[in-house]
Amino acid sequence: MDTELGALQSDFADLIWEKEPVSSGVLVKMCAEKFGWKKSTTYTVLRKLCDKGLFQNRDGVVTSLLSREAFYAKKSGQLIEKAYHGSLPLFVAAFSSGKPLTAEEIDELQVMLDQFRREK
Numbered sequence: 001m002d003t004e005l006g007a008l009q010s011d012f013a014d015l016i017w018e019k020e021p022v023s024s025g026v027l028v029k030m031c032a033e034k035f036g037w038k039k040s041t042t043y044t045v046l047r048k049l050c051d052k053g054l055f056q057n058r059d060g061v062v063t064s065l066l067s068r069e070a071f072y073a074k075k076s077g078q079l080i081e082k083a084y085h086g087s088l089p090l091f092v093a094a095f096s097s098g099k100p101l102t103a104e105e106i107d108e109l110q111v112m113l114d115q116f117r118r119e120k
Contacts, residue, residue, distance in 0.1 A: 001053050005049075008035070009045060009048065011035070012046075013049060013071075015030060016062055017067070020062060021061050023061055024043075027042060027046070053066065054066050
């Protein structure tokens with residue numbers, strides 16, 4: 001799945017996730033108001049996001065095929081795979097080297113790690 005979205009595609013996807021299910025006619029009106037888009041622009045961007053597997057437009061109703069959370073989880077996983085050879089510890093080390101983690105963030109991470117350990 002292609003998880004690369006431009007800024008406008010990302011804003012448009014967020015709009016759909018917030019309002020779904022939404023009729024394509026209502027979506028056209030919302031995009032005209034929010035982005036200043038014409039009908040053809042809305043349908044072009046929608047088609048591209050449908051082609052990426054994020055949304056579907058069935059019988060004039062737009063719904064997601066992938067939730068916002070699932071999309072960003074997939075995007076994060078692809079980033080870690082590509083940039084850090086799939087190593088989550090390398091990613092965390094790189095992330096925290098630029099800005100030291102607070103005690104609260106460390107505690108949150110520890111809770112997550114403990115939960116993952118229990119689930120195995």
